Amino acid sequence: MDSFHDKVYYLVRRIPAGCVATYGQIASMLGNPRASRAVGWAMRAVPREMNLPCHRVISANGTLAPDHVFGGRNKQKEMLAAEGITFDEYGRVNLNLHLWDGQTRD
């Protein structure tokens, strides 16, 4: 369990409810700020059976993942909203409000 994507799962799992993290941020935490793509790769590679809050992982500009990943267009949006995440009129997450500090602070 030392592979890159394994660390991604571990890190994503640490994201507290009501917070979101960006691919670049996670990649940077792993030590590869350029590995944002690899993070996205790990996300699409991880089975949904896993207890992984992938809905809390979004792109740097606040846009959520493509709908086909969650099987529903606003599916991810609903889950985030249920956790207290708010969106702007463009359907994007307010990173300034919910962006994860990188520490579970818990």
Place this chain on the structure above:
DNA sequence: GGTTTGACCCGTT
């Protein structure tokens, strides 16, 4: 072990 792809990011056209 080289090629392809992937839920990205950033700069340039």
Place this chain on the structure above:
DNA sequence: CAACGGGCCAAAC
């Protein structure tokens, strides 16, 4: 301002 391309890294084929 929207679209395109290049670049980065890691895993699957």
